[in-house]
Amino acid sequence: MESILRKSNKISEACRNEGNRLYIKKKFFDAILKYNESLCYSENKSENAGMAYANRSAVYFEMKLYKNCLRNIELAKSHNYPEKNFHILNKREEKCQNLMKNSQTMNNDDEVNFFKLSYEGHKNLTSVANCLELKYDKKYGRHIVTNKDLSVGDIVAIEDPVFQVIKADDRYSTCYNSNVYQRCSNCLNENLLDLIPCESCTKTMFCSEKCKNYSQSNYHKYECPIIDELLQSGIKHIILKILFESISIFNHNIENFKRFINDHSETNLTIFQTFISSKKRENLLLATLSLSSVTEQNENSLEDFIKIFQKTSTLKLLWKDHMGFISGILQKLIIIGNRDIHGIGSWSLRQNGIENHEELKNPSQYQQIIGNACFLFSSLLNHSCAPNIKRLNYKNKNIIIVSRPIKAGQQLFDSYRQNFNLQVKEERQENLLKHYGFKCDCEACMNNWPINSQLKVIDESLLEYVWESHDELPYLIDSKIAEKRFREYCIVFTKHHADFPSAELIVLQECISNCLLSITKPSFQFP
Template sequence: MNIYDIVDLILAKLSSNPALDIKLEIDDDIFVRIRNLLSGYKLFPNYEAYNLVKIDKCDDLAQQYREKGNDFFRKRKFFSALCAYNKSICFSKAHSENMGLAFANRSAVFYEIDEPHLCHANITLAKHHKYPSEKLLKLEERDKKCKASNSIKPKTSKLLQLTHKVNPKYPFIINCLSLKLNKEFGRHVVTTNILKAGNVIAIEPHFNGILLSDQVFKRCTNCLGQFNLNLLPCEHCVSAMFCSQHCKDEANKKFHKYECDMNLEGIGKFFTVAVRASMRTFIEALFIFDGIERLKNFLKEHKDIAFTAFDVDKSSSDQTYHQQLFMTLCSLCSNEERRSTVENFRRAIVCVILYEYLILNSSLQNILRSDENGKFFMNFMFKHIQIAESNFHELYSLKAEKMEQSNEQFGVGSFPFASLLNHSCLPNVFRLSSDGLNYVIVARHIEKGEQIFDNYGYHHSIHTLQQRRNGLVDRYQFNCCCDACVNNFPLFEELLEKDKDFDTFISNDLEEFEKFNTEKAERAIKRYSKYIENHDKNIPSYEITLIQECMLRCFRILERSKSMFNLNFIET
């Protein structure tokens, strides 16, 4: 069960009591009323029963996970082996022999997949963590072979770089993009130059990014990078790993010193991603403003100021820059006024349950225990949960251990620029996740003065008109009036074929994708971009839609190479 299942049970129990007249309206006393109800009728969940209490490190479990890793290793399932070894490392007590053994096991995987530098690094870690002296000879022999290796890493593709001059204030987007405001679209982004298919117009880092609970042992908690699973554990919890000492130190400063007290894996399964992301926003805000009092004062002083990525100045001081990024998040729409009273009341219950959990199970209790700070926190969460639901972006990558081109969600993130892009069921850009970065890539020709349109997960080639309308209203509270909706464009399998020479052009690409390397993907992108430009008048068509999907696949192949993903991970 997750948090909203619990909330529905609570509402059912309260509604079944005829003596209760529950006031659902969201007002200044809403959180006090809910807390009194839940406390008086003993309706707070048992946090331990839902696996929300911190799990201690345990050498017995560490050994079990390491033995699982050994089983995977013997079957040459290297990705699964590293996941198990990482779990063993996290559960090992600091500087224990178990940790040294798991690092040594990791070095064996990296040796097998031809990653000599990572192999050597893990041998060094094993030696520093009480690796048994009687087994050192085997490690030393492996290390000598690593040092003799001449393995060469591929270079990052030039196609994964911004293709126009960079915005001098916000250097993650190109300089020919500008923000407009009108009655029909509200805030929206247009281009002042012609953009062509395949152009990269944004490479934006997340302001706030979190991993899904099943990704804890696969990616860095701070930057969200995968780094071939060569990760370092938190010394104090079993729910976080980091790609480097720098990321570990940064995370501890910004948020992990509070999250370390919690069972993040359990929280990830119990609370929604939006709740977790909003909690992270609050914790990082404490760091940015050096405490809750300054945060409260800042929000009071800036409550009527709208701020966007186009107002951010990266050249400002580090604190000012991060305050500006925080303001862009606070300025996004929550759609609260468009939601029903019952929906808002359900979210208010979630905020109270989260607050109660934190004051009982985390060091945030020292900050939140007072009535004033508790009320501020719950109001903050109530707003930001809704902002996250409407504006945070899901992050995907190619499923790491599988050869087929399937996607796997690994997290969510807030991106100040990408959050400004409006939706279309026939978008002219697509997004690509690369660890903690969000790439925005042009999908078809865009004329000077045209608006940039993203897709919020409802595309005319995949979903019917009714499915799109229902989904967009339910999640984002708006009715779409794009060309695809007005003209009821067909699903992919019903699109007309308009190019008799297309089969010759596409050749064997669809069957060959799994064999594509960086060079083949780059060549294909250039061919596809040219085709889309030359056949723009055919949109919508079977050919253009298929080519756009092929181009996205090729960019994912380039991204996989950029993130140093080792193809030997692929398990058959």
């Protein structure tokens, strides 16, 4: 059944009224979320959009975000804000301009400078340190090796996703689906919550006209009528997003898409191949599809996908006319979905959002998963239950940081699931076999490294030092202090690394991770 129009002025008004109540209570973050929801529900050409923009401008004014305030006043005026009330906006506009002249305005532009590659980038793949090489062998398949000794704290890759989708829920919010009202569905940036809605559905916002146009001409037209279902479907959403974007690469002509795939059926590209660096979308697609090439091609059930393809006439027609081809691509994408998709974590823009949650004493829990993404380099990293790198998200990028010293010639290992200290070997191995199809024989598995409660203390004074640091870290909010601590801890870890896995070094690793999370904390948040 074709989806019905879901815009509703009634819901839009109710959201705006709720936003107004929150605004009076100075709960500015939640007020904007409600105004954004109101925008998404406002029927085309109704006053509701203008009213929501106008009210959002009031929040930005209070927050001294004058540029955003002015932008929202303009949006209000061009979206049917009642002319009889223009004088209110004009007054706010004038005040804003005067304040901008006379005062230092708040801004959120101070990029963290910390995240830079520790080595020069590859000539054609500048996001990855040039000391990293792609290797292949029978046991590990493709894997990444360093040709230089790497130190703890080295940043060896800063990677953008090639495909990404937003995740609907924000676990700290009582507002259902609230993440979609906080971030651009195309690039996942929150843009200080200054977002514009999709004109057709109620669960998609964009940070700019550019993202809106890109999304609408490339994939959103397929997902828009079924967005509610897709947002609830987790990994299936990214699988379909990759498929829809791929179709758009070939101007929505499936015959061209088929021809391209047939012509390249023997091509086994990775992100390292030089011509990928041209970032042509079809090459990125080939590198994505080749992620599935080493695994045994299981026949996965397509039942759920077939159901989705019956939801709109466009999708129905696509399925009817190209069932064999689409099934083949979906089979590959399901393997990628199960194996190569990473969650993207980010801080909330709500100040003290976590303080209400007593159990959240550890900054590693402060970030929430805001989306799922496919990263072409990170997906080439193999697993160890005692990894030597750590993945961190900053501005939706995957940042790869060395967490234990790695000698030249050694492989870089990520951890796909629980590390050795958090789960017993039998359970880890069973999970890895079931989900990733290999029997883990990492050093932790081979040497029966103990879980946390059985770890030995080797250096009592170091343990005392790390616990003290560990306990004060959740309250560490200054990113400059966090950077300093991070460097200090990396040096201490390196000095003692031969004792790994001792109890104190595991806690120290946690301190290092917590520093990194503190560094990524936004400098500006809404109350």
